[in-house]
Amino acid sequence: MKILALDLGTSSVRGLVLDGDARPVPGALARRGVVVTVDEQGAGTLDARHYLACLAECLDELHGQGWLDGVELVATSAQWHSVVPLGPDGEPLGPVLTWLDTRAEPPATATGPADPHAFHQRTGTWWHRCYWSVRLPWLRAQTGSRVARFAGLVEYVLARLLIEAPMSMSQASGTGLLDLRTLDWDAEACALAEIRGSDLPELAPRDWQGRLSAECARRWPALAQARWVPPLGDGAASNVGSGCVDPSRAAVTVGTSSAVRLLQRMPAYTDLTVLPHQLWRYRVDHDHVVTGAAYSSGGNLFAWAERELRLPTGAALDEALALLPPGGGRPASIRFGGDRPPGSDPAGLGELRGLGFGTTAVEMLAGLMRGVCEQVVDDLTVLESTVDQPVEVVLGGGAMAASPWWRETFATVLAPRQVRFGRHPEIGATGAALVAVGRIADAVVVADIGRTDDQASTTTT
Secondary structure, eight states, X not given: OEEEEEEEOSSEEEEXXXXXXXXXXXXXXXXXXXXXXXXXXXXXXXXXXXXXXXHHHHHHHHHHTTTTTTEEEEEEEEOSSOBEEEOTTXXXXXXXXXXXOOOOOXXXXXXXXXXXXXXXXXXXXXXXXXXXXXXXXXHHHHHOTTOOEEEOHHHHHHHTTBSXXXXXXXXXXXXXXXXXXXXXXXHHHHHHTTXXXXXXXXXXXXXXXBOBOHXXXXXXXXXXTOEEOOOEEHHHHHHHHTTOOSTTEEEEEESSSEEEEEEEEOOTTSOOOOOOTTOEEEESSSSEEEEEEEESOSHHHHXXXXXXXXXXXXXXHHHHHHTSOTTOSOOEEOOTTOOOTTOOOOSOOOEEXXXXXXXXXXXXXXXXXXXXXXXXXXXXXXXXHHHTSOOEEEEESHHHHHOHHHHHHHHHHHTTSOEEEEOOSOHHHHHHHHHHTTOGGGHHHHHTEEETTOOOOOTTO
C-alpha cells in the first residue's frame, strides 16, 4: 500500500508518498513555502486561497511525476488553532488567523467561564486569544455580519478538494470549543464564542473517510479512489512520528515554533485525569490525547537570526557553533512572538543582553537557541508529575535534524534526563500516516531514535 501524507504547516505545505511501513519513498516529495504576514500589532495571518493553490501545486507535481499512482490512503497533519471567517459561498472573508496572531481580545462585556478550572478540565484549554472562544467574537466584529460560518484552514482547504470535509476531533480540540470527554461542542465555550452549532464545522464520526470531488478526481485521477482520513493536529502527529506514544517518553519538537508533549491513552466517554493548570490537552483521536505546552519561539528564531545577523552558512556555521560549549552564547529573552496560552503577554518582548564590541553573530544565535531549550524545563517537570516518573525526551523536527549543537544544548539543559534524537525527518506526516493505518504502537521503530550527537545534516538544511 502507498500512502500520501500531507503536512499543512505554518511556513510550508508538503506532500510526500510513504510506503506501507510509513517510510518515505525516495524522491516522492513536493514542497511549497508559504508566507505568514506579521506586523507590530500582533498579526500572524495566511492567505487561504494562496495556501490552497500551494497544496494543489504539490499534488500536480507529485501526479506529474507518477508518484501518486497506487496511493490508497491520504493522511494529513495540519496546524492547530487556525480560523478563517467564511461567507455564504464558503469563500474566505478575510485572512486566516494562525496561532501566531495575538490581536484578538474578549468583548468588553464578557466575563469568561463561570468556573475557569472546570472549563480547563473539560476543554483542555483556557479562555484565551489563541482559541475560538475569544477569536470568533473578535473576528465577527472585524468582519461584520456577512460571516456565515467559521472553519479552520485545513477544513477550508479540504472542502475545496473533497466531497465533504467535516472537522476531525483532533482539529476540533485545538479550537478550545470541544468537550474532550463527550466529543461534542462544549455549550459554555460556544456561548463565550457567541455562536450556534450551525456556525461551526460538522464533527467527523470515528470511522469517517473522504473522497475527492469529481472535479478534483479529473485533475488527479490517481487519487480518485483513495480514502482520506480525518486530519491530525500537527502536535499530535509529531508526537507519534517522534515515537513518543506512551507516558515514558516525551517529545520536544522544534519546527517553526516549539513544544513539549506527552501522549496517553484516554478513550472518549471515560473520565480524564486531572490536567495541571499550566498545561493544555488536545485529542489525537477518539482514544488518545496529548498533554503539554507550546511556545511561539523555535525555528523561527533561527530564521530571524539567519536573515538579520549575517551568519556564516552550512558547514561554516556548524563549525563556529562547535567552538562554543553546549548552551553557550549571549543571554537572551526569546519572547519575540508573545506568549502562547495560558500566558497573555504580547509579541515584541524579545531581548539579547550582555552584548559588547567583541560579541559575534554566532554567539547571539547561540543565546537564542539556548533560550528555546530553557523554556521547556519547567513545563516538562509538570508533565512528569502527571505520570509520577521521570521521562525520556526525544528531540524531533526539522530544526533538530539540522543542528547537532542545538541537540547537545538540549541534552545539557534537560539533564539528568536521557535525551535522544528522532532521526526521521518528516515526523508530522509520518505520525499522521501511522494513526491513519492504526499503527501507533509501531511509531518507536519508524522514528529511528538515536543519540543527540548523531550527525544528521548541516545547520541550514
